Amino acid sequence: MLHIKCPHCGLRSQNEFSYGGDASVKRPELNKEVSDKDWDNFVYLRKSPIGKHLELWQHISGCRQWIKVERDTLTHEIFKTLKANEEV
Amino acid sequence: MSEKFRLDKGGLINRNKKISFKFNGKKYFGYEGDTLASALIANGVHLVGRSFKYHRPRGFFGAGVDEPYAIVQMNRNNEVDPNVRATEQELFEGLDAKSVNCWPNVDFDIGAINNFLGKFFPAGFYYKTFMWPKSFWYKVYEPIIRKAAGFGAASIKHDKEKYEHKYEYCDLLIIGSGPSGLASAYAAAQNGAKVILAEDKSRFGGSLLTSEVTIGNQSGHEWAEKIISELKSMPNVVVKNRSQVFGYYDHNMLVMSERISDHLPKTDKYNPKQRLWYIRAKEVVISSGSIERPLVFGNNDTPGVMLSSAAKEYLKIYGVLVGKKPLVFTNNDSGYETAIEFKKNGIDPIVLDTRKDPNSEIIKEAKDLNINIKNSYVVVAAKGYKKVNSADIAKISDDKKNINNIENIKCDCICVSGFWTPTIHLASQSGNKTKFNEEIDAFIPSQSKQKETTLGSANGVFTLEETLKTSFETGNKLSKQITNKENKVSVPTVVEKKYSNHDKFWCVPLPEGKNYKRFLDFQNDVAVSDIQLALREGYRSIEHVKRYTTLGMATDQGRTSNLNGLQLVSDIENKVVPQVGHTTFRPPYSPVSIGAIVGREIGKHSKPTRKSPMHYWHEKNNAVFVDAGVWLRPRYYKRGNENLFEASKREARNVRQNVGVCDVTTLGKIDIKGPDAAELLNRVYTNAWLKLPVGKARYGVMLREDGIVMDDGTTTRISENHYHMTTTTAQAANVLSHLEYYLQLVWPELNVNVVSSTEQWAGAAIAGPKSRDVLQKLFPDLDVSNKGLPFMGYMEGNLFGINAKIYRISFSGELAYEVNVESDNGNYMWEKIMEIGKEFNIQPYGTEALSTLRIEMGHVAGSELDGRTIPYDNSLEGLVSKKKDFIGKRSLSKTAYIAPDRQKVVGVVPLDKKTSIPEGSYIVKDAKAKLPNPKLGHVSASCWSVEYDNPFSLAIIKDGKNMIGQKLFAMSPLKNKTIPVEIVSSHYVDPKGERVRS
Incomplete structure (x- = not known):
């Protein structure tokens, strides 16, 4: 079980969090033309990298904040955790 | 029956407390402090089970977690407990155990015929034999294999025992209470660290319990007891035995x-049977020790052949002789310790040492005791079927390739020592890249991936002096980093015997013309010949060899078999062991009961149960409940002998004719506030x-x-910037x-x-043509007329002294209102509604009637919004x-x-207006079409329309828009039903929605 440092609450066990996928995905802006391909990429296509991955987690049984976690997908090492509005 | 193999004195058992127990129906006795294994051996019982594949007789091989054979089935306090290791099970009064994997009994086992058919059961037998014909698999092969497989049988009854989970945090978790565990725990505790010391056995001390050493001015055992009692008295230390x-x-x-x-x-009243600890440790010290390696020779699985360290443990801890004519077969000095222990107790052992001219302190001691030592000697094969009665021994050449002068000597046990294998399972699980140590012929941990340190013999360090020194240092260093305190303790002086080098020899060659089975994996019956065959057939990777032969795959996780298996592969492949590598160690290190994994989350506790504030009113009024997510909701309110169908029809009809009330507390509620709330809703919802x-x-x-x-x-x-969702x-x-x-x-x-805000509000939906009358009486001061409170209107009111929120919304399709009050007032509100509604014939209705009402109105719900449909599909x-x-x-x-x-929701009515359509039925054009019959869609929800008094269903079908009026079929292969149906509009009742606006 991972040990994740919530930037708001501190170090907590994984079972307080829920996973939210790739944090680098940007939703296309509202009311803008989006090509089929771009939309398809946004909705369905995700990279599955070995190694460093910036991902979203929500501290669902805690402060309920969505946070960013930079994690190694192979070793589970967590390099950094960030608030939703922070960039790596 | 008397204990023929119990010594008159010695051991750590309590001789003042006799304990009687049963094994395979026969009564024996032992002492408090015995294991089932030690007590059976004291009684001369060595036949405890049959082997997995060949059903060969099997006895005891180890004295603890290393035991591959002695797995028994227990009956404890009327509960069945399978997969219990007799070497770990402590004896208690009335213990009742029996052998597994044998029929009709362990003495006469019909399955033993497999032993004579052995050549038909080579490696990969199952893969090769049960491939065809395919149709045989489910009906013939699988049932036979299932019957033959496995050790013991689980109970099919509900387990009455309690199990618990516990979460714990500590600075240092120390695994194993041998010398390295005790020293590191002691040093860390002195620095104020929060320490958990875990020992899997009942007694603390590990190897100190059986070794002849002096620490300071005490024996090893005394020193261990002193350290443990000191640790127990410290508030920052948790000491746990029987904890793996x-x-x-x-x-x-x-x-x-x-x-x-x-x-x-029997489990004490307020105690669990087992407790599972989830421990998050800042640092982990693995002091799990080492396990003796077997030597490989013919029939080395015969009862009476066991590890020399186990024989010593039975002697020193339990005062039990594993035999009275022992043979000690060793490639290192450890065997001599066992031999000396026998000799001290009046038994004459013979030592066969594979080495030509070994020399050390301990060998000298053995010689001084006049122990018969034969150098360059090996055991070729054990003799005897259910128990060793003699051994073929032989002289081995200096290059270890040839044996000669085979002779048979009498013996009743063979104690083998093939040197020591560090227990690296936990280090490997943590991601440690282990390395091969040529000196000890075994893998030891090297680069830690997590915060973990391995000490003592688990790290390949076999001298006590070095172990204590590094363990005190490491305990001090690791804890100092955490607590920033240092209270250094001095390392005590140690007196121990010096060992000479071991011999790398591990497998005795077969004598010419003999094909004895030489076992590597005792629990899974994998012999040398199986590995040889696998390699002949082209398997190279050790992971493949493992899966093909099942080497190291049993519940003992290859504790005694792994290294010898690797040695063999490397010999055949002409590689060195590190090139072959070892297979992955995976948790659990030893079997864990399913009960412990599940803990208290059983039955109704598998998830929380939520009840509305009106729950007890429902209970009192004969509600039959249904699970709705984690909530319990009334499904219907039973009157007299009504069944679900009758009651839900009555309730639904009463809503259509008079007025009903439904507990809608469980609906999710979200409070939304802020100047941009409208904008958020506009982006989240599809409408404006x-x-x-x-x-x-x-x-x-x-x-x-x-x-x-x-x-x-x-x-x-609710107000300018406040919404209630x-x-x-x-x-x-x-x-x-x-x-x-x-x-x-x-x-x-x-x-x-x-x-x-789901929990903050209790909700009641009042629905039916007379609902306005009820509402008006509940809120006499309010104008609740169609003009004063129109459809989709909202107002706040005072319900006999409590604040209420009134929403004119409808799920039933009738004129309806939802009244919300603070949860604490829920029951009060409900009772008021029932009291006032009485004159209008109000009745509570449950989820079944609620479904009926929404289905016949064509309102979509969860069964249509099933994660596969878009707005169009749901109209x-x-x-x-x-x-x-x-x-x-x-x-x-x-x-x-x-x-x-595109698929769309439609209504479905059976042509006979009588046959209910099972939910999940397929809609097809032609009921007699060839399979696979193309399906148009499926029936998502069914009810008995109370408006028309006939069955009605909703279905989502292809081109639903153009299917209205078509005659099709609903087919349920599951219920074996084919029903001719007509497709109609999903809005079966009040298609214009006039009632909700009336």
């Missing part, structure tokens, strides 16, 4: 199973929200980004997360806050705005979503 740390997971999370009651006849006036509600549908309907519900504008019961948590996602990550510029396309953008809108233009024959 079996898994090392990510971020230094370890899991330990504590056997609290297994050593007692910017112009909703204060005091009005609106129905909305929200999508996922892929265009699939996520949820629906009404949202009401309702969601379905099931999706409440997901919708909140969804809103938080967009507010925190996608549109942080929106000034809105959302919070769940909700009218709610999809063309003007504004919203979540998921872009996906709605996908080709499949705009196909002219």
Whole structure:
């Protein structure tokens, strides 16, 4: 079980969090033309990298904040955790 | 029966307390402090089971967790306990155990015929034999294999025992209480660190319990007792025996199973049977020791052949002789310790040492005791079927290739020592890249991946002096980093015997003309010949060899078999062992009971149960409940002998004719506040929200980004910047997360806050043509006329002294209101509604009637919004705005979503107006078409229409728009039904929606 440092609450066990996928995905802006391909990429296509991955987690049984976690997908090492509005 | 093999004195057992027990129906006795194994050996019982594949007689091989054979089935306090190792099970009064994997009994086992058919059961036998014909698999092969497989049988009854989970945090977790564990725990405790010391056996001390050493001015055993009692008295130390740390997971999370009651006849009243500890440790010290390696020779699985360290343990801890004519077969000095121990107790052992001319302190001691030592000698094969009665021994050449002068000598046990294998399982589980140590012919931990340090013989250090020195140092160093305190203790002086080098010899060659089985893996019956065959057949990777032959795959995790297996592969392949590598060690290190893994989360506790504030009223009024997510909701209220069908029809009809009331507390509720709340709703829902006036509600549908309907519900504008959103019961948590996602990550510029208010409000839906009359009497001061409170209107009122919120919304399709009050007042509100509604013939209605009402109205719900449908499929396309953008809108233009024959919800009525259509039925054009019959869609929900008094269903079918009026078939292969049906509009009752507006 991972040990994740919530930037708001501190170090907590994984079972307080829920996973939210790739944090680098940007939703296309509202009311803008989006090509089929771009939309398809946004909705369905995700990279599955070995190694460093910036991902979203929500501290669902805690402060309920969505946070960013930079994690190694192979070793589970967590390099950094960030608030939703922070960039790596 | 007397204990013929128990010494008159010695051991750590309590000779004042005799204990009687049963094995295979026969009564024996032992002493407090015995294991089932030691007590059986004291009684001369060596035949305890039959082997997995060949059903060969099997006895005891080890004295603890290393035991591969002696697995028994226990009957404890009328509960069945399979997969129990007799070497670990402590004796208690009335213990009742029996052998497994044998029929009709362990003495005469019919399965033993496999032993004579051995040549038909080579490696990969199952893969080769049961491949064809394919049709035989389910009916013939699988049942036979299932019957033959496995040790013991689980109970099919509910387990009455309790199991617990516990979460713990510590600075240092120390696994194993041998010299390295005790020293490191002691040093760390002195520095103020929070320490957990875990020992899997009942006694602390590990190797100190059986070794002849002096620490300071005490024996090793005395020193261990002193340290343990000091540790126990320290507030910052938790000391646990009978506790096996079996898994090392990510971020230094370890899991330990504590056997609290297994050593007692019966679990104490307030105690669990076992407790599972989830321990998050800042640092982990692995002091799990080492396990003696077997030597490989013919029939080395015969009862009476066992590890020399086990024989010593039975002598020193339990005062039990494993035999009276022992043979000690060794390639190192450890065997001599066992031989000396026999000699001291008046038994004459013979030592066969594979080495030509070994010399050391301990060998000299053995010689001084006149022990018969034969150098360059090996055991070729054990003789005897159910127990060793002699051994063929031989002289081995210096190059260890040839044996000669085979002779048979009498013996009743063979104690083998092939040197020591460090127990590296936990280090390996943590991700440690282990390395091969040539000196000890075994793998030891090297580069730690997590915060873990391995000490003592688990790290390949076999001298006590070095072990204590490094362990005190390491305990001090690791704890100092955490506590910033140092209270250094001096390392005591040690007196121990010096060992000479071991011999790398491990496998005795077969004599010419003989094909004795030489076992590597004792639990899975993998012999040398099986590995040879696997390699001949082309298997190279050790992971493949393992899976093909099942080497090291049994519950003992290859504790005694792994290294010899690797040696053999490397010999045949002409590689060195590190090149072959070892297979992956996976948790659990030793078996854990399913009960311990599940803990208290059984039955109704598998998830929380939520009850509405009116729950007890429902209970008192004969409600029959149904699980709705984690909630319990009344399904119907039983009157007299009514069944579900009759009661729900009565309740639904009463709503259509008079008035009914339904507990809707479970609906998800989200409070939304902020100047941008309208904008958020406008982006989340598919319809327009910017112009909703204060005091009005609106129905909305929200999508996922892929265009699939996520949820629906009404949202009401309470005041300028305050909205009250309702969601379905099931999706409440997901919708909140969804809103938080967009507010925190996608549109942080929106000034809105959302919070769940589901628990804050108790809700009652009052529905039916007479609902306005009830409402007016509940709120005499309010104007609740169609003009004063129109459809989708909202107002606040005073309900006999409590604040209430009134929403004119309807799920039943009737004139209806939802009244919400603070949860604490829920029951009060409900009783008032029932009291006032009496004159209007009000009746409570449950979820079954609620379903009937919504289905015949064609209102979609969870069974249509099933994560596979878009708004169009649910006839909700009218709610999809063309003007504004919203979540998921872009996906709605996908080709499949705009196909002219896109699926759509329709109504389904059986032609005979009598036969109910099972939910999940397929709709097909031709009931007699060849299989696979193309399906048009499926029936999502069924009810008995109370309006028309005939069955009615909703279905989502291809080209539903153009199917109205068609005669088709509903087929349920599951219920074996084919029903001719007509497709009608999904809005079966009141298609214009006049009633809700009346």
